[in-house]
Amino acid sequence: MRKKYIMAPGPTEVPADVLVEAAKPVMHHRTPQYRKILTEVIEGMKYVLGTVNNIYVIGSSGTGAMEMAVANTVNAGDKVIVATIGAFGDRWELIAKAWGANVVKVAAEWGYAVKPTELKKALDENPDAVAVFTTLNETSTGVYNDIEEFGKLTVNHKAILVVDGISGIGAQPFYMDKWNVDIIAVGSQKGLMIPPGLAYLAASPKAMKVVDNNKSPKFYFDLKKYEKAMTKEKMPDTPWTSAVSLVCQQAVALKLIREEGIENIWDRHKKLSRAVREGMLALGLKLFAVENPAVVLCSVMVPDGIDGKALMKKIRDDYGISMAGGQGKMEGKIFRIGTLGYTDRFDAIMGVAAAEMALKDMGANIEIGKGVKRAMEVLIEENYK
Numbered sequence: 001m002r003k004k005y006i007m008a009p010g011p012t013e014v015p016a017d018v019l020v021e022a023a024k025p026v027m028h029h030r031t032p033q034y035r036k037i038l039t040e041v042i043e044g045m046k047y048v049l050g051t052v053n054n055i056y057v058i059g060s061s062g063t064g065a066m067e068m069a070v071a072n073t074v075n076a077g078d079k080v081i082v083a084t085i086g087a088f089g090d091r092w093e094l095i096a097k098a099w100g101a102n103v104v105k106v107a108a109e110w111g112y113a114v115k116p117t118e119l120k121k122a123l124d125e126n127p128d129a130v131a132v133f134t135t136l137n138e139t140s141t142g143v144y145n146d147i148e149e150f151g152k153l154t155v156n157h158k159a160i161l162v163v164d165g166i167s168g169i170g171a172q173p174f175y176m177d178k179w180n181v182d183i184i185a186v187g188s189q190k191g192l193m194i195p196p197g198l199a200y201l202a203a204s205p206k207a208m209k210v211v212d213n214n215k216s217p218k219f220y221f222d223l224k225k226y227e228k229a230m231t232k233e234k235m236p237d238t239p240w241t242s243a244v245s246l247v248c249q250q251a252v253a254l255k256l257i258r259e260e261g262i263e264n265i266w267d268r269h270k271k272l273s274r275a276v277r278e279g280m281l282a283l284g285l286k287l288f289a290v291e292n293p294a295v296v297l298c299s300v301m302v303p304d305g306i307d308g309k310a311l312m313k314k315i316r317d318d319y320g321i322s323m324a325g326g327q328g329k330m331e332g333k334i335f336r337i338g339t340l341g342y343t344d345r346f347d348a349i350m351g352v353a354a355a356e357m358a359l360k361d362m363g364a365n366i367e368i369g370k371g372v373k374r375a376m377e378v379l380i381e382e383n384y385k
């Protein structure tokens, strides 16, 4: 018998109460009963995002929400700034270019965050930029950006601030309205604790003005269609058939999120990620994130002489835990331990233990137990409850 776990930075483990919700009979989506549940999800997402803006519920993975943000704000030939610190930041560039944008790139070396001063320089040099696209938590490197500071720069600029919060939302501090974020894109399979398949967008009044003037061709992802559906018969609706079961699951997960409290959830992620980071350091391993280490995951350098891909395979197949390897240019060079979503103290300890045992099996020069000991000490120091 091998019990299986996910400790990837998405998809993540789903609580049992949320899992069973999907086993219930499918509701019809054009009913007051369903629209009441959709309303709960929208209100719950406003709470999670710290916003009074409309929430648009989309049947797609997170990338669909990213594309929807671009398709509704960028006209061919528009200038946009992409502030990127890894593979997912670079995805903004790919999508923006696919929609005909002229991209000015502000890129930090992987392992680092974009400095607000660098973004300020780009905004000053490009007063005609219509949008800044960036990432809250860069999952490929395990580094987060200072979105609050970015918002202080775009609030007095023509450009709207569009943030990929797909892995960061529900795990780390985020206040859409207070931080002047104009569009946030979110995915369901991470901090929101349901399976993959749903995405969300929220858009500020400044963003909606840009959307109103957008001429790019679109249909399924036309935000105006979603906006119209939101106010139908005084109750929110979706323009197309809703992903009914996922929305019902999300309503249950959002109840759990409200019960715990979003700020307590951010604090839990901070403590768990610190336990994993310090566990790795105690083993003598090096961390990849140089600045702003993520609370969503811990990115660790694969020790010299160890095959990073084989390490991930061993942890998955021999120990039953799916973690994540490196992406793009870091493939095989780092591994990433997720502490995202439905994760508790023994998950963090288990992740450290599995990494230790698998590395030992592969001949790494580590002293078994040192990482787990430090992770436990951190959780005690943090008074984790």
Ligand SMILES: Cc1ncc(COP(=O)(O)O)c(C=O)c1O
Residues within 6 Å of the ligand: 009, 010, 061, 062, 063, 064, 088, 135, 137, 138, 139, 164, 165, 166, 167, 168, 187
């Ligand atoms: C920061 C970030 N952006 C975008 C994505 C892409 O989301 P999806 O795979 O749901 O399309 C991910 C998924 O890992 C992510 O972590």
